[in-house]
Amino acid sequence: MLRRTAVEKPADASDEREQSLIARIRNGESSLFAALVKPYERRVYVAALALLRNEADAQDVAQEAILKAFTHLRQFRAESRFSTWLIQITVNEARMRRRRQHSELFEPIADVQNEEGAYTPREFADWREIPSEALERSEIRALLAKALGSLAQKYREVFLLRDVEHVSIEETAQVLDISVASVKTRLLRARLMLRDILAPMLADGWFSRTPFQKGNKPW
Amino acid sequence: MVVECAQVWLEISNYLEDEVSPELRASIEAHLRECRHCTAVLDGTRNVIHLYGDDRLLELPAGFTTRWQSRLAEYVPSPRGTAFGWLIAVAALALISGSFALARLKSPSLSALRSYHAQPATRIPSGMMVEASVNGKTFHVPGCRFLHEHGKGKVRLVAAAEAIREGYVPCVRCLREYLNR
Numbered sequence: 001m002l003r004r005t006a007v008e009k010p011a012d013a014s015d016e017r018e019q020s021l022i023a024r025i026r027n028g029e030s031s032l033f034a035a036l037v038k039p040y041e042r043r044v045y046v047a048a049l050a051l052l053r054n055e056a057d058a059q060d061v062a063q064e065a066i067l068k069a070f071t072h073l074r075q076f077r078a079e080s081r082f083s084t085w086l087i088q089i090t091v092n093e094a095r096m097r098r099r100r101q102h103s104e105l106f107e108p109i110a111d112v113q114n115e116e117g118a119y120t121p122r123e124f125a126d127w128r129e130i131p132s133e134a135l136e137r138s139e140i141r142a143l144l145a146k147a148l149g150s151l152a153q154k155y156r157e158v159f160l161l162r163d164v165e166h167v168s169i170e171e172t173a174q175v176l177d178i179s180v181a182s183v184k185t186r187l188l189r190a191r192l193m194l195r196d197i198l199a200p201m202l203a204d205g206w207f208s209r210t211p212f213q214k215g216n217k218p219w
Numbered sequence: 220m221v222v223e224c225a226q227v228w229l230e231i232s233n234y235l236e237d238e239v240s241p242e243l244r245a246s247i248e249a250h251l252r253e254c255r256h257c258t259a260v261l262d263g264t265r266n267v268i269h270l271y272g273d274d275r276l277l278e279l280p281a282g283f284t285t286r287w288q289s290r291l292a293e294y295v296p297s298p299r300g301t302a303f304g305w306l307i308a309v310a311a312l313a314l315i316s317g318s319f320a321l322a323r324l325k326s327p328s329l330s331a332l333r334s335y336h337a338q339p340a341t342r343i344p345s346g347m348m349v350e351a352s353v354n355g356k357t358f359h360v361p362g363c364r365f366l367h368e369h370g371k372g373k374v375r376l377v378a379a380a381e382a383i384r385e386g387y388v389p390c391v392r393c394l395r396e397y398l399n400r
Contacts, residue, residue, distance in 0.1 A: 014362060017350075017361065017362070017374075017376075018362075021361070030295040030296060031295055032348060033291065033295070034288050034291055035347075035348045035360075035361045035376075036361070037287075038284075038360050038361065038362065039360065039361065039362030039363065040362075041279070041283070041284060041287065042279055045279055045280075045283060046277060049277075055280055059280060059283060059286070062283075062287065063286065063287045063290050066287050066290075066291060067290060067291065067294055070291060070294055070295075071294065118225055118228065118229055119228065120225075120228070121228060121256075121260050125259065125263075126255075126259050126262070127259065127262055127263045127266055134270070140270075141275075141276055144270060144271065144276060145276075145277075148271070159271070163267075163268050163271050163272055164271050164272065164276070164277060166272065184232065184233070187232055188229070188231065188232040191231070191232060191264050191267050191268065192228065192231070192260070192264065194267045194271075195260065195263035195264050195266075195267050198263070198266075198267065199259070199263045202266075
């Protein structure tokens with residue numbers, strides 16, 4: 001079955017460390033805030049990128065979210081994890097920026113099927129093995145990024161949080177303010193849509209094809 | 220229980236997340252043995268999760284950490300002190316510098332590196348707070364999962380300079396951006 005990273009598991013030691021850091025920051029040791037945020041900086045950036053689809057905007061929003069978390073740390077209640085609270089701030093900031101930019105007008109019209117209905121896979125190409133070095137190739141990374149960019153926002157944000165950043169389904173629901181059932185439905189659709197897009201291109205030994213270039217002998 | 224293709228597609232995520240009942244799992248697996256289409260859908264979905272779950276796919280933009288930390292530093296209030304406080308601070312600094320100089324005379328080199336295969340830390344800001352386990356060899360950014368995954372005794376939060384003095388070496392994963400290139 002799927003292997004998840006340690007980030008997803010409730011780690012008591014890590015939670016205790018966070019609580020202690022938060023207490024010290026609230027008592028005046030503000031310089032420790034960077035250490036509190038550092039483990040989640042990637043998650044903050046990816047959450048912003050999921051909504052904005054633009055690196056420069058995502059970086060801006062990520063910075064704004066971190067600063068906002070710092071200035072509002074006293075409002076953080078330990079009812080949720082610090083990381084969940086931080087990502088919620090990021091998502092809200094990104095949504096506000098989207099509204100200002102009217103980004104909804106430029107969303108892909110990929111979501112032609114109703115979310116309530118069952119998704120029917122369109123491709124049945126036999127795509128079995130992935131060599132571990134596949135991601136070293138920039139054309140593969142570009143292909144995956146393009147496929148992800150073609151998903152409608154509601155699928156992209158769930159997929160990025162869950163499958164790219166390994167946030168738990170419950171936390172994803174909390175951060176996006178939707179139900180757990182919606183997260184599961186959108187996640188299933190996102191995965192199947194991405195498979196439909198990628199399988200025809202990556203199946204049947206695509207990975208083993210080495211592009212013939214000068215000085216690169218194919219034998 | 221016999222399941223059809225449509226039901227297998229509906230449950231593929233739950234199946235991969237190990238969130239189906241043993242009966243449904245057995246039925247899906249029986250179906251998969253007979254159905255090439257569903258096997259292809261399952262393999263492909265697993266590949267999607269595998270590929271996108273890899274950290275190499277989406278890397279942080281260069282300088283991202285430095286930029287947000289610099290902006291944050293503008294917001295962090297700098298401690299203000301009285302003249303007496305400054306006097307105490309200067310005296311303490313002189314005392315500390317003296318003891319360092321004395322210690323250096325007695326033992327001119329740093330502790331030996333705890334790991335012979337590691338890269339010594341040279342570019343890490345000395346005031347940066349890091350975590351190191353008592354019996355470990357490396358120090359980490361607080362919260363680095365590679366520290367907690369391999370738990371090696373009690374973890375301490377110390378300044379990078381102190382960790383380096385004690386012979387710890389930087390984690391090549393969480394402190395990659397500070398290592399020599």
